[in-house]
Amino acid sequence: xxxxxxxxVLWDLSEGDGAxxxxxxxxxxxxxxxxxxxxxxxVKVIGAVLHGVPPPESVPMEAxxxxxxxxxxxxxxxxxLALMWTVRRPPAARPAAQVERTAMPVLEAVSxxxxxxAGIENALGSAxxxxxxxxxxxxxxAVPCEWQPGGCEELx
Amino acid sequence: xxxxxxxxxxxxxxxxxVERLCRLLLADAHEAQDVAQEVLIKLFRAxxxxxxxxxxxxxxxxxxxxxxxxxxxxxxxxRLRDGRAPLIEEHLTGPGxxxxxxxxxxxxxxxxxxxxxxxxxxxxxxxxxxxxxxFSTAEVAETLDLSTxxxxxxxxxxxxxxxxxxxxxx
Ligand SMILES: [Zn+2]
Numbered sequence: 240x241x242x243x244x245x246x247x248v249l250w251d252l253s254e255g256d257g258a259x260x261x262x263x264x265x266x267x268x269x270x271x272x273x274x275x276x277x278x279x280x281x282v283k284v285i286g287a288v289l290h291g292v293p294p295p296e297s298v299p300m301e302a303x304x305x306x307x308x309x310x311x312x313x314x315x316x317x318x319x320l321a322l323m324w325t326v327r328r329p330p331a332a333r334p335a336a337q338v339e340r341t342a343m344p345v346l347e348a349v350s351x352x353x354x355x356x357a358g359i360e361n362a363l364g365s366a367x368x369x370x371x372x373x374x375x376x377x378x379x380x381a382v383p384c385e386w387q388p389g390g391c392e393e394l395x
Numbered sequence: 396x397x398x399x400x401x402x403x404x405x406x407x408x409x410x411x412x413v414e415r416l417c418r419l420l421l422a423d424a425h426e427a428q429d430v431a432q433e434v435l436i437k438l439f440r441a442x443x444x445x446x447x448x449x450x451x452x453x454x455x456x457x458x459x460x461x462x463x464x465x466x467x468x469x470x471x472x473x474r475l476r477d478g479r480a481p482l483i484e485e486h487l488t489g490p491g492x493x494x495x496x497x498x499x500x501x502x503x504x505x506x507x508x509x510x511x512x513x514x515x516x517x518x519x520x521x522x523x524x525x526x527x528x529x530f531s532t533a534e535v536a537e538t539l540d541l542s543t544x545x546x547x548x549x550x551x552x553x554x555x556x557x558x559x560x561x562x563x564x565x
Pocket of ligand 1: 242243244264268269270271272
């Protein structure tokens with residue numbers, strides 16, 4: 240199997256264009272099939288968003304949201320306090336179940352601080368790869384240029 | 396739609412599409428409504444003049460795109476003259492959210508709209524006609540006076556940038 244196809248070629252194929260050799264590759268490569276499905280799905284989602292009414296302020300959001308660092312700092316402070324509290328208490332007063340109850344909200348806070356946005360997963364929905372597809376991708380070991388450190392040169 | 400159609404009928408039939416396209420191509424909701432009104436009046440006059448055999452949809456689209464281009468060219472100096480900040484786009488009449496739209500988080504929708512606003516004029520026009528209005532690539536090329544190859548290049552670049560926005564890639 241040759242290397243996988245760049246997004247530009249997958250795009251052409253999805254539009255009904257492209258070379259025969261590329262079409263053959265697509266027909267036999269589950270990774271490229273999955274990438275094409277995801278590409279088409281993404282474009283549908285984007286088209287649907289732009290078909291709707293613009294949000295109240297459709298201005299560029301250059302700066303990252305401020306809440307993340309604050310949330311992370313708050314989570315760290317919560318961890319420190321929780322650790323101090325658990326260390327200072329005598330062991331007899333801390334049965335395992337109680338430690339678990341104390342630690343879980345803290346871990347949840349950390350989780351929300353570190354992974355604040357699940358929007359993309361929602362957006363991708365059914366386009367996420369199945370285990371079989373990912374295994375097929377791994378077996379193929381054909382990494383598309385978009386996923387390599389150097390990336391693809393922009394095609395004209 | 397023939398020469399006997401009333402303005403009201405024409406307005407009901409065409410305004411949603413014309414306004415949606417204007418909203419996409421102009422960053423200002425009030426400008427979009429103004430231009431849509433201009434286009435509908437032009438359309439009504441053309442209809443009264445009995446342009447037999449005219450392919451209405453491509454014609455309306457072309458007139459709308461050109462009207463938006465003219466408005467964009469003149470927008471900068473009017474803003475300067477009036478000292479007016481770009482308007483916030485709200486209170487718009489338009490289609491409701493689609494099921495796909497509803498699934499996308501508000502932050503992602505913001506990113507997509509912001510990325511769309513940062514596309515070149517050509518990329519905006521090509522993407523809007525192909526993936527919002529549902530034209531074929533050949534129809535897009537014809538409407539915008541581009542070669543098919545050029546339309547495809549603009550389209551793919553737009554797709555790349557908008558996908559980056561969807562996926563949250565800087
Ligand atoms: Zn492949």
